[in-house]
Amino acid sequence: MSLKTMPERMTEALTDSVTTSEQIKYFENTLRASLTRAEERAAYSLLLFLIFSSLWFIVWSARATKISFLGVEIVDTHVPLLVLPVLSGFAFYQYQCLQGFVDICDAVLRIYYEKTLEPFSNRGIVELLVPPSFLNVENTYANMEETGSFYEKVTNIWGMSVFLLLFLGPAAVLIWMAYAVITAPNIAMLWSILSLLLITLLLCRAALVFIQGMRFVAR
Numbered sequence: 001m002s003l004k005t006m007p008e009r010m011t012e013a014l015t016d017s018v019t020t021s022e023q024i025k026y027f028e029n030t031l032r033a034s035l036t037r038a039e040e041r042a043a044y045s046l047l048l049f050l051i052f053s054s055l056w057f058i059v060w061s062a063r064a065t066k067i068s069f070l071g072v073e074i075v076d077t078h079v080p081l082l083v084l085p086v087l088s089g090f091a092f093y094q095y096q097c098l099q100g101f102v103d104i105c106d107a108v109l110r111i112y113y114e115k116t117l118e119p120f121s122n123r124g125i126v127e128l129l130v131p132p133s134f135l136n137v138e139n140t141y142a143n144m145e146e147t148g149s150f151y152e153k154v155t156n157i158w159g160m161s162v163f164l165l166l167f168l169g170p171a172a173v174l175i176w177m178a179y180a181v182i183t184a185p186n187i188a189m190l191w192s193i194l195s196l197l198l199i200t201l202l203l204c205r206a207a208l209v210f211i212q213g214m215r216f217v218a219r
Helices: 004-015 021-062 078-114 135-145 148-184 189-217
Strands: 067-069 071-072
Touching: 004 078, 004 189, 021 148, 071 135, 078 135, 078 189, 135 148, 148 189
Parallel strands: none
Antiparallel strands: 067 071
């Protein structure tokens, strides 16, 4: 049996004979609330990734046995060099999970509006009801244009490029951090391998979540 996308499942739920208007309204309100919270947490996770990776780069650039940070003297810099990549990997993994959830909620919400507000959907007005995150706004601009128009193509290409960059950019940073740690001559190989293993697991899972999210929202 082929995998049903979330828009397909939403369409079936809306047309099911046992579905009531109260259930539909409750679902819409809860879905919008979940979408908003997930967007906030995804932005927070991405910010954590930037903080952790920036701190790692500062420590790595210092190339010293001890550094001072915010009044605190770090004697053994091996610890942050090993730990910060793992924390960065976890923050990226968490961001990818939340962003995938956001994409799924957004796809379902758009289908809901298409089916329940058809006169507005046919005129492209329901796009204005979607929560205004960055990627949602890009999708809105594209969907409000005429199909096949120059503006729609450019907006779709731009939005997809940013979407991929938000995955490939952090992934490339993590790979570089892992390589730098494993090749560092002054870090014990055992700890380097452990750090590399954790980063690899988190990166692989984040990539799998990325693929799963695209599978669920494909129409």
